[in-house]
Structure formats: C-alpha cells, structure tokens
Amino acid sequence: MRNRLSVLVMLLVVAALVLSACAPAAVPGAAPAAESDSTDAAPAADSGEKIELRVAWWGSQDRHDRTIAAIELFEELHPNIDVVYEFAGWADYWTLMTTQAAGGNLPDVMQQDYARLEEWVSRGLLTPLDDFVADGTLNFANVSDSALAGGKLDGVLYAVNLGTNSMVVVIDADKLAEAGMEAPNPEWTFAEFEQFATDLHEKLGIYGMSGALTNEQLWKNIYLSLGQWVYSADGASLGYEDDQPFIDYLTMVKRMQDAGVTQTREQELAQAGGSVETDLIVTGQSAATYFWSNQIVAMSNAAGEGRNFILVPMPRPEGGASANYLKPSQFFSITSQARHPKEAAMFIDFFTNSIDANKILMAERGVPISSEVRVALEPLLNVPQKLMFDYISSIEATASPIPPPDVAGHANLINNVYWPLVIDPFMFGQQSAEDAVRILREEGNIVLAEAAGQ
Structure with missing residues (x-):
C-alpha cells in the first residue's frame, strides 16, 4: 500500500486552477477509458502477478485512518494486489477527480456521491456493475433492493452504497x-x-x-x-x-x-x-x-x-x-478508466461484506447495507455509533422519498x-x-x- 497523495494533490490542484480559468465550473468532462492492447493489458489479480489498484475517497481524518486500516487487511488477503490510495477533503477531492477525468487517469475505484452520480454516468466516466453481480464478484445476498436503488440509473447499477444516512441537527x-x-x-x-x-x-x-x-x-x-x-x-x-x-x-x-x-x-x-x-x-x-x-x-x-x-x-x-430523506452516504464506483475493474469489484465487495473490515470501519460512512454486517456490529457499537443507528431507525417511517440525483x-x-x-x-x-x-x-x-x- 502506498500513499502518493501529497505531491499528486499539489500538482493536480495547480492543474485544476489552470483548467478552471478556461471553464465555467469544475464539472467532469467525458474522457476515454485508458487504452490497452494484448501486449500490455493490465494483469488480473488471479494471475499471481503483482498489480496496482488505485482507490480514492474524501472524508475526515477518522475516515482516512479506518479506510487505510481496512485496505491493509484487504492486501493481506490478496498479497498480489498493491493498493495505492488517494484522499482529500470534499472540495479538493472533486477538483482532483475532475482533473484526473480530463486526463484519462481516474483511479480504479472512486468514492462517489448520490448528487453527482447522474452527471458522472452521463459523461461515460463510470462502469456498469451488473456483470460483476451476475458472476458473483459482487455479492448482495444480504442486501435489500432498496439499499441498492440509489446507485442505479435506468435500472443499471453504477455505484454501491457504502452506508445509509440522513441530515441531522446535533445538539x-x-x-x-x-x-x-x-x-x-x-x-x-x-x-x-x-x-x-x-x-x-x-x-x-x-x-x-x-x-x-x-x-x-x-x-x-x-x-x-x-x-x-x-x-x-x-x-x-x-x-x-x-x-x-x-x-x-x-x-x-x-x-x-x-x-x-x-x-x-x-x-x-x-x-x-x-x-x-x-x-x-x-x-x-x-x-x-x-x-x-x-x-x-x-x-x-x-x-x-x-x-x-x-x-x-x-x-x-x-x-x-x-x-x-434516507440517502446513500456515499458510494464506491468503478471508473471507466480503471485498469483493473475485476479487482476493483473485489475491493468493493470486501467493503460491503467483510465483517472483519467493517469492524475496522465501524459504520463511519453510515449504517452498513449488509444485514449480516449490521447484526455483527451491533454489540460493538460505541455511543456515537449507536446514536447514528438509532437516529436512522427513528426517522425511517416518516422520511420523505429520496429526490433525484442532481442534474x-x-x-x-x-x-x-x-x-x-x-x-x-x-x-x-x-x-x-x-x-x-x-x-x-x-x-x-x-x-x-x-x-x-x-
């Protein structure tokens, strides 16, 4: 596992500032997927050859620490996968991803937001995930259809919900x-x-x-x-x-x-x-x-x-x-520029279904979508985590319907x-x-x- 964020962010932010001077807003433009041919195609994880899987997310320091620890566990289970991670705060993250999208250099797995999902799909930047569900790489046996619905557009799954949340006044x-x-x-x-x-x-x-x-x-x-x-x-x-x-x-x-x-x-x-x-x-x-x-x-x-x-x-x-309204707190998506889409799906499945991983993450991204994971975590919840679980339960019956993603x-x-x-x-x-x-x-x-x- 390697973190190349600091230098990369500085370079990309400078690039983004230059780009923003020529564009009306920091909106990702369509970019082609990274090309490969039979002689230099990225190796699959099951080939035994070492591969580099790139993952990016936004969030607090607590999220960074927990996610990095879960990544280390994933690497232990898959020693031939080296996860290179990138993270930032909310605003800097979207600048980083927008710049990478324009350069055809998005990570394999990116954290995605419900409000921005339609925009990124419309620009061809995310990969449909249904084939990975069909072949069992993504296992949703313990996940309700409603928990997956927020990641679908026109019936196609583009993003996997990392947890359920809602806005709240904290006193x-x-x-x-x-x-x-x-x-x-x-x-x-x-x-x-x-x-x-x-x-x-x-x-x-x-x-x-x-x-x-x-x-x-x-x-x-x-x-x-x-x-x-x-x-x-x-x-x-x-x-x-x-x-x-x-x-x-x-x-x-x-x-x-x-x-x-x-x-x-x-x-x-x-x-x-x-x-x-x-x-x-x-x-x-x-x-x-x-x-x-x-x-x-x-x-x-x-x-x-x-x-x-x-x-x-x-x-x-x-x-x-x-x-x-009850909202997917955020998603993991596989980008259309991913070099290792199969391994990216394996990584997302790990975050969804691994009880050991979720004992590290401890619902920091929201109430987990797997019922099996929720049951396993309940005895381990500390006070703020229990507050979150109880709050979501308390508003489920009266919450308004989830609105459409942003246009x-x-x-x-x-x-x-x-x-x-x-x-x-x-x-x-x-x-x-x-x-x-x-x-x-x-x-x-x-x-x-x-x-x-x-």
Whole structure:
C-alpha cells in the first residue's frame, strides 16, 4: 500500500486552477477509458502477478485512518494486489477527480456521491456493475433492493452504497442542560428552530448554531419538505414556481447572522475547507450544528470523551412534511478508466461484506447495507455509533422519498450562480432576499437550460 497523495494533490490542484480559468465550473468532462492492447493489458489479480489498484475517497481524518486500516487487511488477503490510495477533503477531492477525468487517469475505484452520480454516468466516466453481480464478484445476498436503488440509473447499477444516512441537527446535551432547555420536537418548524438557536445563544453567550445555513442542501430541503424539488424532471430549469419559501428562509438566516446567533458568512469563508472535526461544537463555541448522520462518529471522536450529544431531524417549513430523506452516504464506483475493474469489484465487495473490515470501519460512512454486517456490529457499537443507528431507525417511517440525483447543470449553477451571485451578495447586505432569489431563478435557468441542451 502506498500513499502518493501529497505531491499528486499539489500538482493536480495547480492543474485544476489552470483548467478552471478556461471553464465555467469544475464539472467532469467525458474522457476515454485508458487504452490497452494484448501486449500490455493490465494483469488480473488471479494471475499471481503483482498489480496496482488505485482507490480514492474524501472524508475526515477518522475516515482516512479506518479506510487505510481496512485496505491493509484487504492486501493481506490478496498479497498480489498493491493498493495505492488517494484522499482529500470534499472540495479538493472533486477538483482532483475532475482533473484526473480530463486526463484519462481516474483511479480504479472512486468514492462517489448520490448528487453527482447522474452527471458522472452521463459523461461515460463510470462502469456498469451488473456483470460483476451476475458472476458473483459482487455479492448482495444480504442486501435489500432498496439499499441498492440509489446507485442505479435506468435500472443499471453504477455505484454501491457504502452506508445509509440522513441530515441531522446535533445538539450539545450538556449545553442544553446548562441553558435549562429541552430538546426540540422532532417535527419542529423553521420558526421554532430560530427561536431555539436564539435562546441558546442568549442564555449561554455562545453561538446557538455553528452556521453554514445557506448551504444548497438546505435550499433543497425546503422544497423536498413541500413535496417539490429544486430541479425540473428534464434538468432544464428550476423545478418549483413559488420562490417565497426560499425568500422567507434566507431572511431568517440573515436575521440569525446579524443577531450573532450564528457565525457570519465572512467567518464561514475563512474556515472554508474545514471538516466536521473542526466544527465549533467540537470546541464548545457552539451549542448546535448540523451535518450528515454518519459524521457524528468523526465529530464525537474529535470532541473527546465525556461529551454528550442529541440528534434531532432537520427543521421544516410550516405545514411541510419531513425535510429528511434516507440517502446513500456515499458510494464506491468503478471508473471507466480503471485498469483493473475485476479487482476493483473485489475491493468493493470486501467493503460491503467483510465483517472483519467493517469492524475496522465501524459504520463511519453510515449504517452498513449488509444485514449480516449490521447484526455483527451491533454489540460493538460505541455511543456515537449507536446514536447514528438509532437516529436512522427513528426517522425511517416518516422520511420523505429520496429526490433525484442532481442534474447536469447543478455544479455550474452552484459554483457560478448560487454562491457568487445569490448567497454572498445577500449575506453581505448587498442585495435583498427578493433580488437574490430572482437572480437565482433568472441566471440559474440559463445555466440549467444550457447544460440540458448539451
């Protein structure tokens, strides 16, 4: 096993910056699979010849440590496979993968996200996995169809779910007790959320909520709760007609920022690239935060022993349904540029079904999809892991249906419209919420229509 990340990332980030100057957004373009012929084709693992299998993922330091340890176990079982791994934080990871895709140099196995799956498939960058299921390399005997559904497009499996999760508000239980307050109702509204965070701030003198409330995922949550979606079915425009719910939400977020209940947008930008391990709740500077449920493991490890946390569902608009849905936390996919697709499938199967591997990983990526693995892990769960398992169980019955993956124009819209033209000018007081949302619709529809027409 070798890690060649540090030099590679520096080189690729420089390359990405050059490329980004010529492109509207960091969106992966189609790239041909690495070519080979009969004289230099990559050897198969069962040939006994040493091969190099490249694997890439994003995540926290805790994820890196656990994944590397699981890789070492895989190598022990397959001594002729040398796994070369690459990892980074969320933003840097996609820069790295986009640059490699353009150069025809993607790894064999890449961690993939539900929101980006359709985009990468549409550009021919991922390999269908059904043949590996048919020949038994990928064994899903203990996996439900619903757990695999998120990785399918048009009935074809392109990605294997690494764990189930959902968004969650995390509250410091000790800070809550210090403030003399109770945990909110699981069906709380945005109005109740604002009051709750404000009360924590006023009683404790710290942030009631860490911040990042303008993240696009919360824009999506609003319309999911209202039974709609942010994009039209054809991906050529926004998918909702009524802008008022988003206007009301942005107005609330700005009000909370100006009152000191959350961090300012300027502070958020200064901390860009951070992870859940650097969230202000870890250091006690905030009484609450939000993220994906699987991240409670890394956050709790960073916070240290003796800390107590409560998990509650995301708040919703008045009269809305649940703003939560059950999501594949992330996937493993085999890229179309993989030199060793068979061994890549073996690696994914190992992560899915190996009890020993999952005792190392300990559901850091979410609740495992194999029922056999879940049963084996239950007696071993520590407090944050049990919190995660219990939270997912508690929202299963009421969660909204999973929305479609993001459309082709999503990355361009977020990078070139949502943040620079909508959110930042609004949060810095340069435009009204009404103007911000109008610009999102006008400029966003242009970007989406262009992407849909390609």
